[in-house]
Amino acid sequence: MLLSTILSLASAALVSAHTIITYPGWRGDNLVTNASFPYGMQWMYPCGGILPTQNRTFWPTTGGAVAFQPGWFQGHATAFVYINLGFGTDGPNGGPPNMSNPMVPPFQILGPSKNPYPGTVCLPQVPLPVNASVQAGDNATIQVVELAVHGAALYSCVDITFVEPNDPRLADVNESNCFNSNDIGYADVYTLTVRASGQGNTTSGAEHRFWYFRRHNKGSILAYLGWMPVVLGGLWVLL
Numbered sequence: 001m002l003l004s005t006i007l008s009l010a011s012a013a014l015v016s017a018h019t020i021i022t023y024p025g026w027r028g029d030n031l032v033t034n035a036s037f038p039y040g041m042q043w044m045y046p047c048g049g050i051l052p053t054q055n056r057t058f059w060p061t062t063g064g065a066v067a068f069q070p071g072w073f074q075g076h077a078t079a080f081v082y083i084n085l086g087f088g089t090d091g092p093n094g095g096p097p098n099m100s101n102p103m104v105p106p107f108q109i110l111g112p113s114k115n116p117y118p119g120t121v122c123l124p125q126v127p128l129p130v131n132a133s134v135q136a137g138d139n140a141t142i143q144v145v146e147l148a149v150h151g152a153a154l155y156s157c158v159d160i161t162f163v164e165p166n167d168p169r170l171a172d173v174n175e176s177n178c179f180n181s182n183d184i185g186y187a188d189v190y191t192l193t194v195r196a197s198g199q200g201n202t203t204s205g206a207e208h209r210f211w212y213f214r215r216h217n218k219g220s221i222l223a224y225l226g227w228m229p230v231v232l233g234g235l236w237v238l239l
């Protein structure tokens with residue numbers, strides 16, 4: 001009874017908020033699952049099924065805040081988050097030619113459950129991609145990618161126009177659009193090289209990996225993880 005009350009309150013909060021990128025804005029509502037998007041619209045690369053928009057929002061040439069709500073769908077007890085930038089409007093449908101420019105290293109979020117949950121993640125100062133140089137008036141697109149435990153990803157974007165950091169058209173960053181909820185934790189993500197590339201054609205690399213995971217096997221789930229090409233550091237938190 002209490003649980004169902006809490007759950008309905010939580011889903012009510014989700015429904016009333018109805019946004020993914022709370023700052024600096026987003027292309028539009030892509031939370032639908034229908035006949036055109038039977039697996040859900042938000043799983044479509046690169047921007048969750050929404051084409052580039054003309055109602056751009058402003059964002060500083062020095063980088064700035066990005067905030068989003070990661071818990072709309074079930075299956076995100078943990079998730080990896082990527083934030084990328086696409087430059088310009090020379091790509092498909094007047095959007096960027098690609099979204100291949102990371103702004104922050106990937107990080108993991110630790111949610112309260114595998115069910116949908118409310119809450120916001122705020123990164124107050126996301127820098128521009130390495131070596132990027134932009135000018136006020138340039139257009140670009142910010143992409144937030146949320147990688148679920150099974151490897152598929154949710155996509156949301158916002159189209160921006162760069163402005164000087166003191167431009168009055170910049171929307172305020174405040175406690176209603178950019179905050180970190182207590183029930184969402186974070187973990188760093190790193191890889192551990194088990195066999196470097198270019199080390200001959202023998203099967204020893206693969207054998208070495210099995211050896212490594214057998215020796216470190218503290219439970220069946222670790223043996224299973226041995227199949228993964230990278231060791232995802234944050235997962236250890238779960239074990």
Ligand SMILES: *[C@@H]1O[C@H](CO)[C@@H](O)[C@H](O)[C@H]1NC(C)=O
Nearest residue numbers: 025026027028029055056057
């Ligand atoms: C652009 O317009 C769409 C459709 O009205 C809206 O959903 C979206 O939030 C707007 N985006 C921005 C950045 O204002």
Ligand SMILES: *[C@@H]1O[C@H](CO)[C@@H](O)[C@H](O)[C@H]1NC(C)=O
Nearest residue numbers: 030032033034035036037041
């Ligand atoms: C599914 O939803 C999208 C977004 O609202 C819409 O563009 C599309 O026409 C819908 N498809 C069907 C079959 O209703």
Ligand SMILES: *[C@@H]1O[C@H](CO)[C@@H](O)[C@H](O)[C@H]1NC(C)=O
Nearest residue numbers: 053054056089137138139161
């Ligand atoms: C940037 O986008 C806005 C709105 O879509 C457009 O009016 C403007 O011409 C674009 N600027 C450049 C440099 O492409």
Ligand SMILES: *[C@@H]1O[C@H](CO)[C@@H](O)[C@H](O)[C@H]1NC(C)=O
Nearest residue numbers: 086087088096097098099100
């Ligand atoms: C992505 O697009 C930029 C231009 O915005 C271009 O300079 C770069 O080479 C492209 N990168 C890839 C991997 O296609």
Ligand SMILES: *[C@@H]1O[C@H](CO)[C@@H](O)[C@H](O)[C@H]1NC(C)=O
Nearest residue numbers: 100101102128129130131132
């Ligand atoms: C950034 O520029 C430096 C100097 O040109 C170059 O060595 C480096 O590889 C570049 N980094 C990226 C990620 O493009």
Ligand SMILES: *[C@@H]1O[C@H](CO)[C@@H](O)[C@H](O)[C@H]1NC(C)=O
Nearest residue numbers: 170171172173174175176177
């Ligand atoms: C936070 O800033 C937004 C503009 O980004 C504004 O609409 C909203 O009223 C502000 N909220 C508070 C509590 O100041």
Ligand SMILES: *[C@@H]1O[C@H](CO)[C@@H](O)[C@H](O)[C@H]1NC(C)=O
Nearest residue numbers: 197198199200201202203204
């Ligand atoms: C490794 O495999 C490649 C391609 O199959 C082959 O050309 C090469 O001779 C092999 N090298 C060794 C050391 O077996």
